Amino acid sequence: MRCRLVLALVASLASPTAHAAEDVAFGITSATALSLPHFIAEEKRYFAAEGLAVDTIAAGSAARVLQQLAGRSLNMAQVATDQTLRAILHGAPIRIIAGAAANAPFRVVAAKSIKNWSDLKGRTVSVGGLTDVTLYFLRVMARRNGLADQDYDLLYAGGTPDRFAQLASGAVAAAVLTNPVDLVALDQGFVDLGSVPQYLPHWTQNNLLVDTRWAAAHRAAVLAVLRAEIQATQFFYDAANRDEVIGILAKYTRTSGPIAAKTYDLYLRDEVIARNAALSPQGIKANLDALAAMGEVTAAPPLDSFIDASFLAEAARAATAR
DSSP states (O other), X not given: OHHHHHHHHHHHHHSXXXXXXXXXXXXXXXXXXXXXXXXXXXXXXXXXXXXXXXXXXXXXXXXXXXXHXXXXXXXEEEEEHHHHHHHHHTTOSEEEEEEEESSOOOEEEEOTTOOSGGGGTTOEEEESXXXXXXXXXXXXXXXXXXXXXXXXEEEEOOSHHHHHHHHHHTSOSEEEXXXXXXXXXXXXXXXXXXXXXXXXXXXXXXXXXXXXXXXXXXXXXXXXXXXXXXXXXXHHXXXXXXXXXXXXXXXXXXXXXXXXXXXXXXXHHHTOXXXXXXXXXXHHXXXXXXXXXXXXXXXXXXXXXXXXXXXXXXXXXXXXXX
């Protein structure tokens, strides 16, 4: 018996699986469909297959994710592009390394008593924060529908789940929501005032980011995360996986099967998920142009200041070679 135990111990030490998985702290704003590839990679154990132990942390707002990334509490993240650009402009040691959401599937959803945009005059609308992208979306959409910025009040609430809670409670007359929560709201009879892609068709909503200090010493782990994310996007776009993807979406966002199915169909039709985690310089530049339009920068700096494409290029080569 003792001999067998010794042999088993030697075998376990020699086995690749005996090595401890590398820990990666990964931040997201909240559990929405925008992180679907990440959820697929978790559910299908793509991260584990890469030798990773990924701890996914929902921080509640893009600002908090970025603060934790800059403060070394997180190693990688998926965050709204505009907030990322602001953080980098202010000196945060962060770079965009891959794409995640290739457009902005947000929607302005109003209370059941609201019939059109003019009904929001003098009312309160929920957005993510003073520098949150949802405020920019609201400004663009409201102005094109005849409302000046001073025609309505704002309430800041962080992520989509909190904004919907304010709308459902009657605290606000409208809220900017993303999927699948927006579809849940419409299913409950709340009013659709329009979606962001109707107004901003060339917009990269969010990307995968890395703490450059951590990445310098953990490049292999960064590449492993990207390989898993690439594999997850391929799984998403394979029509044979429709039912399984819908199930994963329902599980991780805690929504019903029918709502998850509607979200899946929307994401597939509009190609919301960045194929192979591809970067979109045009979509990132649209965010920079928005910062310039809001007077936050005098001119859009070169994209090289914000992006490190070397990680994705290397991960994509390795993924293709498999």
